[in-house]
Amino acid sequence: MGMIRQNIQMMISEEEIRQRVKELGRLIEADYSGKDLVVIGLLKGVFPFFADLVRAIDLDFHVTFMRISSYGFDLESSGKVKILQDIDTQISGKNVLIVEDIIDTGQTLAMTLEHLKTQSPASIRICVLLDKPSRRIVDVPVDYVGFSIKDVFVVGYGLDAREMYRNLPYIGIFHTESNLVT
Ligand code: IMP
Ligand code: MG
Numbered sequence: 001m002g003m004i005r006q007n008i009q010m011m012i013s014e015e016e017i018r019q020r021v022k023e024l025g026r027l028i029e030a031d032y033s034g035k036d037l038v039v040i041g042l043l044k045g046v047f048p049f050f051a052d053l054v055r056a057i058d059l060d061f062h063v064t065f066m067r068i069s070s071y072g073f074d075l076e077s078s079g080k081v082k083i084l085q086d087i088d089t090q091i092s093g094k095n096v097l098i099v100e101d102i103i104d105t106g107q108t109l110a111m112t113l114e115h116l117k118t119q120s121p122a123s124i125r126i127c128v129l130l131d132k133p134s135r136r137i138v139d140v141p142v143d144y145v146g147f148s149i150k151d152v153f154v155v156g157y158g159l160d161a162r163e164m165y166r167n168l169p170y171i172g173i174f175h176t177e178s179n180l181v182t
Contacts, residue, residue, distance in 0.1 A: 008155060008172040012147060017157060020146050024127065025056025027144060028097065036094045037061035040087055042068050042112065045101035045158045049129045053099060064089040070108045081111040096121040101158045102130040106138035113140065130154065
């Protein structure tokens with residue numbers, strides 16, 4: 001099963017992710033069939049999920065990316081959300097689906113929504129792989145959720161701890177020195 005990492009405890013396996021992403025793809029496909037769709041991925045964390053999800057949606061649509069930063073170099077959200085890179089696609093009159101790795105406090109997605117709404121799309125929906133509902137500060141309508149999880153810090157499948165572990169094919173709970181599982 002690959003290298004053993006003492007500080008990471010498996011939470012969602014590669015196979016569970018694969019199954020759920022397929023299901024999300026089918027739901028999205030049914031909802032957007034025959035519609036003009038732009039799928040926007042929020043970098044960097046979304047990259048593996050995005051790649052798998054768009055290939056599970058058997059429709060013709062545009063893809064583009066935004067890069068948002070909320071963390072800096074810390075494990076706690078700074079609450080300061082910045083747009084580092086904007087979309088390069090016209091979304092006015094189109095149906096927009098924002099895809100994000102995880103919704104935590106909601107600040108990143110709230111600000112992304114606000115920003116994209118000013119460009120008058122026909123509709124905007126949100127798809128996240130992970131949802132931590134207990135951490136929400138800002139109320140954001142999320143339309144597609146892969147997995148709802150408790151308040152733990154997770155890494156893998158795009159998610160990082162100080163830019164590490166994005167390449168893990170599974171999602172695991174990250175334990176810092178102070179709460180290491182032994
Ligand atoms: P929010 O603005 O608080 O909803 O935070 C969203 C962003 O925080 C995500 O895009 C992630 O980059 C980051 N984040 C939140 N929780 C975790 C986690 O458990 N692991 C890694 N990154 C996380
Ligand atoms: Mg992120």
